[in-house]
Amino acid sequence: MGGKLFMKKNMRYASMALSLVLASSALAACGQNDKTPAASGDSAASGSGQAVKLKFWTNARHDADLMKEKIDKFNETHKGKIEVETQIMTDNYEQALQTAIQADEAPDVFNAKMKLKFEDLVKMKAIEPLDSYMNDDVTKRFGENLLKLDRQNALDGKTYSLPNYGTTWRLIYNKDLFAKAGIAEPPKSLSELVEDAKKITEAGKADNVYGFALNMKTPAAAFERGLLPMVRLDGKDYYDWKTGQYTFDVLKPYVQTLKQIVDNKSMLPGYESLDIDPLRNQFAAGKIGMYFSLSAEPGVYDSQFPTKINWGVAQVPTVDGQAPKGANYINGGASWLYMSGKSKNKQAAWEFMNYLYSDEVLVPYYEQGKGVSVVPSVVEKAKEPTLKNFKDFAPKDDAMWPAYPVHKVEGKPWQNVISEVILGLTPLDNAIQDLNKRYNDGLNTEEKAGNVKRVVIPDFDAHALIKK
Structure with a gap:
């Protein structure tokens, strides 16, 4: 029937x-x-x-x-x-x-x-x-x-x-380029991320291969894929759930890591205006060692950009390579x-x-x-x-985090400010100071006006969000 x-x-x-x-x-x-x-x-x-x-x-x-x-x-x-x-x-x-x-x-x-x-x-x-x-x-x-x-x-x-x-977030990497550079496994720490990107770039010079890529045409899309997952896997967040205050200082080591990859010339050129599909096309062609992205990638490389490269999926690195102290986040x-x-x-x-x-x-x-x-x-x-590789996106060290308070903030969104840091346009400390002030001022103003309720979770524990 x-x-x-x-x-x-x-x-x-x-x-x-x-x-x-x-x-x-x-x-x-x-x-x-x-x-x-x-x-x-x-x-x-x-x-x-x-x-x-x-x-x-x-x-x-x-x-x-x-x-x-x-x-x-x-x-x-x-x-x-x-x-x-x-x-x-x-x-x-x-x-x-x-x-x-x-x-x-x-x-x-x-x-x-x-x-x-x-x-x-x-x-x-x-x-x-x-x-x-x-x-x-x-x-x-x-x-x-x-x-x-x-x-x-x-x-x-x-x-x-x-x-x-x-949606879950992972490091996507080319296993063949890793092997060619003499790297046995994907990076587990921020320092390994920088070093591996450098090794892959050096090993692939003749073929115009680069160790890392970032789709920074839309900073919000770029940083939700990698920066925020790394921060949260370490149990941190730019909004302090225990106090109800913005603390963008926690982003420092992760932003410095991405800036170092750029300074080392290990980043795919044109990253500042690169969108995700052109990035995927270059990865499918074997020109990128690794990048951060979401659980849609298996479908992308199955039908949109079919590829013969040997690619894999790994959890994003932690700051020190040790076991996660928090939880990567599940979106939507x-x-x-x-x-x-x-x-x-x-x-x-x-x-x-x-x-x-x-x-x-x-x-x-x-x-x-x-x-x-x-x-x-x-x-x-x-x-x-x-x-292929879809199973590696299944929740493991992942959880659904609380929803941020939604309110007006004067000036540029934090993702755009951080992108300017990576581009070398704004000093990191200045950017963090600016973000802390503007976002906290925005929350305070909107709270006083009765437009938003400050979210405070005194006993917040990111790792406890994971339900075994």
């Missing part, structure tokens, strides 16, 4: 996005999770005996094949009860969703990985708290640490989304799906969400390299992912 995948215009939102619409139905079968309480005035099937029709919007294309397969199956096993129509927004997802929310026509379930702010959606009552729907099995499976991530998937004690996958792992706060079929929507969050869906999601799972039961049950 199976569903039929077809293209159509969404008449109301045609000016904002094209949609792939998935609707499928087949043989009837049993329902799912009969222990979940129904929301007031709602049931999993309409009183008329017709199937409840749910709308599901997503901005994710990378998982479309697996999601189609699983949603087809859900529709087949719920024929006559629930029918899900999926729209994959190919453009302006946030704009289309915001318009739909304001018109009280939001989809019943929608992808949470987007630019619309979680706290704003809660204030608008655009998303539904899930606490009354989750039974003990769900709570036990995900655990309190994944269900109550403040200002990430929970607010004021209420949970609005459950996790699936997140706290949430995956939201239920509309205005849905007229909330029980059916939860039944659909509960299915998508089941191991039946999340295990192959991880195995096929759609995303790095942060759900323990998924990682335990999953076979080794099929994508």
Whole structure:
């Protein structure tokens, strides 16, 4: 049987996005999770005996094949009860969703990985708290640490989304260039990072090979990939969670390391205007010894920049090469799906969400390299992912950190200031002094105005964030 995948215009939102619409139905079968309480005035099937029709919007294309397969199956096993129509927004997802929310026509379930702010959606009552729907099995499976991530998937004690996958950060390196330079393993310390980059550059001079590369066209993108992961793996952060103060001094040794690689001429030339895809292209061609990046790389080198080089993945270095005192961070792992706060079929929507969050869906999601799972039961049950090196991005010394307080800061963002240090335009000490003052002044001003709440965690321990 199976569903039929077809293209159509969404008449109301045609000016904002094209949609792939998935609707499928087949043989009837049993329902799912009969222990979940129904929301007031709602049931999993309409009183008329017709199937409840749910709308599901997503901005994710990378998982479309697996999601189609699983949603087809859900529709087949719920024929006559629930029918899900999926729209994959190919453009302006946030704009289309915001318009739909304001018109009280939001989809019943929608992808949470987007630019619309979680706290704003809660204030608008655009998303539904899930606490009354989750039974003990769900709570036990995900655990309190994944269900109550403040200002990430929970607010004021209420949970609005459950996790699936997140982004992890690693050192990507060319094993053949390391071997040619006489280096047995990837660097474990900052000093080794500098020295290895130098050795690879010297060994590859004839072939225009460089030991290290940095995509500094967009400083924020560059430093989220390597600088911040190294800092946090050492248990530090530029925001002191124990005191609620900014302390950019902690960045010093890591910035000095990157500056030294530049000064040694071990950095790929043009790094100051280099974007990530041109960097990847050079790496795939065997011209770069190593660089920092994210868990999307296995997919990139499988399809976007297919390569024959022998490449590997390693945890980022610590300051002294010793065991991590903190935790590398997982980005965007706290949430995956939201239920509309205005849905007229909330029980059916939860039944659909509960299915998508089941191991039946999340295990192959991880195995096929759609995303790095942060759900323990998924990682335990999953076979080794099929994508080359994807398994090395699985959480080990990684955790989801607290969310920074969000507030206005006058002047340049810290990433741009640090990039000027690496370029030799601004002395490091001056930069740190400037950042400490501006960011703390910004927080103090916004706190006094009632626009932000200072985050203070007196017993904060970065290494304790890792749940073994």
